[in-house]
Amino acid sequence: MKAIRVVAAIAVSLSLGTLATTINASAATANKQVKALEASLGELQDSLAWQGSAGATYPAVDIAVDQTLEDLDRVQREHPAAVPQAAVFESQLARLALEADYWVRVTAESGYAPGVLDTVSNVQAGLKEWSTETAEIRKNLRKPATLRPARRVTPSLNTVDVTTRPGTVFSDTREKNALQMVVVPPGSYTAGATAQEQETFGVPTVRRHFERPQKEVTVGKPIAVGRTEVTVGQFKQFVKETGYRPAQGMRTWLANEDSLLQFRPELNYLNPGFPQTDDDPVVGITKNDAEAFAAWMSERTGETYRLPTEGEWEYAARGGTQTPFFWGEDVEDAGQYANTYDEDAYAANRFSIIGSGEWAHVENVHDGFKYTAPVGSFKPNAFGLYDVTGNAREFVADTWIDSQAGATPDASVRHGEAPFVVLRGGAWVYQPQNLRVAYRNGYLSSETRTNMFGFRLVRDL
Template identity: 35%
Template sequence: MRFVRIPAGEFLMGSEESPEALAAAFPALPRERFLKLTDEGPVHRVRITKPFLMGRHEVTVGQFRRFLQASGYVPESIADGTGGYGWRKDYDPATSPRGDAFEGRLPRYSWADPGFAQTDDHPVVNITWNDAVALAEWLSKTEGRRYRLPTEAEWEYACRAGTRTRYASGDDPRSLARIANVFDADSAALWPRWQAMALPHHDGHAFTAPVGSFAPNAWGLYDMHGNAWEWVADWHGEDYYAQSPLDDPQGPPKPAGGGVKVRRGGSWHTWAFYARSSFRNWNAPDTRYTLVGMRLVRED
């Protein structure tokens, strides 16, 4: 894995955009979507007190395979026998109770088979938060250096790379064409019911792209927007930003009775609105999905 040194520094975390501004920028989305973003605020100052090393790319299929071969670890989708999610050409989302874009969970799908072709250079998907932590812990033990998932604050700091715009590439969703594999005309051809949500360009990738296929951000990180959602270390807290410490926030404690882990950055199937630098999504730690992968941090 190749890593980029991220400097210590300060930034403003979160978004203060009004529902009206977002509705104007994303007219295809229903307005109620913009009323469900309270966890993106308040905007607050965060200080990252120590430099760290972040993976230049998302963890790839080949890297994950080598981890499994060397460690003997069995991913949760296989260990629990329930599998993951995947794309099937003749699957109809209308047959799913939730209208899900993908078929699953089914044992036929896993990190090794999300239903579409991947090479060793594509980002691994269909992995759980627990799988991601297992890789980091094994690599730490093997190399004698600490590898881990980034905190949510580290992730947004690195994604923004000094910007305060919606994306590292600017405010215009169309600017993602240069830096991100998101839901565009190529993907929309397979999901015509969501054509209105697609960016108009063709990037040549209907599914995941090999890591590093698009331009990096100003700090040399690739695919911080799009390609695969990335697990981070933090539990999700709806009102955490209002009480977040200034220095190196670690997220809220685990909620009583369970909780959900944050994932960031969007994916190849994500509408531009959800690929914003400030957008927060979350799932249970044992969730595995054909859009979700990981990126590692190595402590300096």
Template identity: 30%
Template sequence: MSGRTGEHDIGQEAEDRAAESRAAEGRAAADQEKEQLVEQVDWVDIPAGALRRGTPADAVPAVARRYADTGVPVEWYLKEAPRAETHVPAFRIARTPVTVGQWALFAAATGRPEPQGTADHPVIGVAWEEAAAYCRWLGERTGLAVRLPTEDEWERAARGDDGREFPWGDEYRTGLANLVDLGLGTTTPVGAFPEGASPFGVLDMAGNADEWTSTLYAPYPGAPDDVPKTEDWAFDPHITRGGAFRHDRDLARCARRHGAYEKDLTAIGVGFRLAAPAR
């Protein structure tokens, strides 16, 4: 009996060691996945500061005239009014939008369809709920409180401290962003226009992919009476920012705000980028 008991103990110990080894391998794989996912996001620290948000109401007619060739009605620009200074706490934002390659990992892990497109291009055609789901998934695996940026955070990251019209300055220049005047008709690799960086070094804040924020559309406090109260015409009332490859230069303006105006989110180039609390 004692011999059989000894053999049993040895066998059990071997099984326990094997189980321990498998568990350690699983933990190592999970740690490696976490490290890879964390490294995939190039975070930019945005310091707390004042945001000169929006456009002065009395400047809206001039803005509409400047971009009259785009056919955008003045009412759409009125949604930017009034200009106000607001404090934005410190936060982090991804230097570039979420890519097809990053989305593919999420899709494989959650049973979603494999995305179409080139791995280093921004993923587009993403519904707001799916963008939020990606943030939750990444947050659970990395331990970071990943989310979509608020509208004010997005504008601060694009505009910096000086209230500039475009991420790179006050004058529009073809070739600093992937917009319709570039004539490509599709997305480009993220970060392909470094000269179009914002004051904080954030890339692709104009063009390439229009970007979801976490903010639902509403007129700014103190807005003129003729500002639309709701985005009834929009497919989704969450604000998008920055414009996409198919859009004109008016949507590249830091102050421009709008909802998703077509159900085909791929056609209008809607993607997203990540935000997180300050470290």
């Protein structure tokens, strides 16, 4: 009997030894694969450096990001615990892969020449954005996820649906800084600008097709639209409750210098380069950050919050008008309705563009703000929405398409060739022509963030 127990003990010991050897071997393999992934990320970051032109730069990026995704996929399949945030990183890098594919394809076309959106400074800034994100991924590769699920909140006593009276203001939560929404009725409008409007306000010829041709668009059912842009305080609450990590660094104008938007890695949404209060619109965040906030609001309320489509945004911003500005024809009236690049902001910053002189400002208007203003500081449009032009530009759900030719007649989302962002509305630093409701622009990087970009949400009814 004793001999049997000895034999059994030896067998268990051998089995445990074999198991330990297997575990150690697996851990060693996982470590080796993660190190290979770290090396790929290093090579990717090295490739995100300007090589004299987009055509010379992006082939190396395309190869490097594909290799990184391949290494990440291998780790996910064979050692899923080795990179706890693999799914998040994969989503980010997949966007970069699509962008790199776009650049390689477009720059290889016969007759390609840089345009108004892919200037040297814009492409260089996009590379710096992605280099910063790649460094963050590499830094956090082995770290556990910090994102906590949203906590369901006590609902408000509001009952809001498609039958609710247009203009009704409501909140889905009872918090002090609750997101206020406004019920906007269904309706139709003409998207885009007339040729006369573009001529009157001096829209550069190279940009005019962005707003043309005009299209009839119908928003077929009521929606709830954010009464204001999302504020610094509301975004802070989201970060605090969830542990979400917003993007680091942003493009900014440099005051009193002859420059373009430059990427400054030390800035973030808490420090966009100028003072803000919790009631100012949050800026310096990415479209991805804005969508994460919308997902948080959806989870905690049980309702569907999202970015507006471009068609919905313009309909809501116009507030039933077809004039260049929602308040009428005269930009000089902006001081009542929008925080713009007026005499006050001009005196404090005197922004200028290399080779083009000073950035045009709204003359003879004093709105009292040098930078962003607390949301709702000016008069709303006819739908009861504040700051739809001025203060912060706003991300929409669509990805960039450079004309209105394919504007969807039902205001549904449009998808361009790559996940490049679309911004609507003017900003605190915007010149007169860019305060028009029809003004639209894209940035050829899905990681773009500046100290003039923010967002507002819609909520399905």
